[in-house]
Amino acid sequence: xxxxxxxxxxxxxxxxxxxxxxxxxxxxxxxxxxxxxxxxxxxxxxxxxxxxxxxxxxxxxxxxxxxxxxxxxxxxxxxxxxxxxxxxxxxxxxxxxxxxxxxxxxxxxxxxxxxxxxxxxxxxxxxxxxxxxxxxxxxxxxxxxxxxxxxxxxxxxxxxxxxxxxxxxxxxxxxxxxxxx
Amino acid sequence: xxxxxxxxxxxxxxxxxxxxxxxxxxxxxxxxxxxxxxxxxxxxxxxxxxxxxxxxxxxxxxxxxxxxxxxxxxxxxxxxxxxxxxxxxxxxxxxxxxxxxxxxxxxxxxxxxxxxxxxxxxxxxxxxxxxxxxxxxxxxxxxxxxxxxxxxxxxxxxxx
Numbered sequence: 573x574x575x576x577x578x579x580x581x582x583x584x585x586x587x588x589x590x591x592x593x594x595x596x597x598x599x600x601x602x603x604x605x606x607x608x609x610x611x612x613x614x615x616x617x618x619x620x621x622x623x624x625x626x627x628x629x630x631x632x633x634x635x636x637x638x639x640x641x642x643x644x645x646x647x648x649x650x651x652x653x654x655x656x657x658x659x660x661x662x663x664x665x666x667x668x669x670x671x672x673x674x675x676x677x678x679x680x681x682x683x684x685x686x687x688x689x690x691x692x693x694x695x696x697x698x699x700x701x702x703x704x705x706x707x708x709x710x711x712x713x714x715x716x717x718x719x720x721x722x723x724x725x726x727x728x729x730x731x732x733x734x735x736x737x738x739x740x741x742x743x744x745x746x747x748x749x750x751x752x753x
Numbered sequence: 754x755x756x757x758x759x760x761x762x763x764x765x766x767x768x769x770x771x772x773x774x775x776x777x778x779x780x781x782x783x784x785x786x787x788x789x790x791x792x793x794x795x796x797x798x799x800x801x802x803x804x805x806x807x808x809x810x811x812x813x814x815x816x817x818x819x820x821x822x823x824x825x826x827x828x829x830x831x832x833x834x835x836x837x838x839x840x841x842x843x844x845x846x847x848x849x850x851x852x853x854x855x856x857x858x859x860x861x862x863x864x865x866x867x868x869x870x871x872x873x874x875x876x877x878x879x880x881x882x883x884x885x886x887x888x889x890x891x892x893x894x895x896x897x898x899x900x901x902x903x904x905x906x907x908x909x910x911x912x913x
Binding site for chain 2: 580581583584587588590594607660677700703704706707708709710711712714719
């Protein structure tokens with residue numbers, strides 16, 4: 573019996589082509605929606621300190637609709653986002669069920685102190701010197717903003733600067749149990 | 754006399770045994786905390802960049818992971834637990850080696866399939882070549898050889 577060697581070679585070549593095509597279509601794109609939001613995951617437990625050394629914990633945000641914004645002083649999009657965050661915080665800070673914190677990543681407290689003063693940031697800012705909170709959230713950059721519902725589930729958020737309109741819509745969605753758009 | 758014949762075999766056995774022992778000892782991984790941290794840094798990919806491991810990347814997330822790994826080792830976590838933590842945070846894309854499920858199976862399996870197919874092709878090709886009959890000499894071929902020999906023989910006699 574003549575074994576078709578050419579068919580074996582052809583099958584091997586076809587396998588290689590299929591593998592190449594599969595690899596080619598598996599493009600690695602960075603999602604702008606964080607994993608916590610995609611999975612509607614609970615807020616990771618964190619225990620940090622603010623710029624005055626007072627504790628800022630995830631437990632302190634329980635039963636509130638809260639916003640967590642990762643940022644730092646050297647990130648240009650963070651600077652560009654700050655006016656929207658200021659407007660947003662001024663609009664909602666008096667609401668009893670609302671809370672917002674900023675978490676500093678990859679920056680030092682003294683630089684951030686100056687930055688917070690210069691930018692007129694009035695919401696609580698916590699320092700994450702070891703980066704553990706950033707890793708627990710699975711952040712992929714800055715600014716990265718999350719909105720959590722009162723039961724502590726990540727419902728909205730994104731990597732990149734957010735506008736006030738988007739933040740307002742996310743807050744409404746989180747309060748009403750709606751998906752973010 | 755018989756024992757002298759055994760000497761090369763004993764020498765070969767000693768060399769093979771020593772080689773295997775050296776290989777086993779040298780392939781045993783260093784499990785010091787620093788070595789484990791270095792190994793994990795190379796097994797994990799930077800979650801925010803392309804084609805760089807945690808060890809090579811200077812991205813903030815990579816630096817945070819580099820700082821975090823020794824803390825987890827000191828806390829008694831195994832390498833598998835540490836890898837699982839980062840997978841839970843950044844999905845399987847953070848692993849430098851393909852997983853043993855999903856598309857990862859193709860990555861692991863394709864080289865094996867290629868080796869098997871290549872070996873099978875070589876075996877089949879060799880068997881086919883060995884089965885090809887040798888060409889039998891025809892009367893005309895034999896005549897050519899005979900004439901050539903005669904010519905060479907004649908030249909030798911003339912030259913003597």
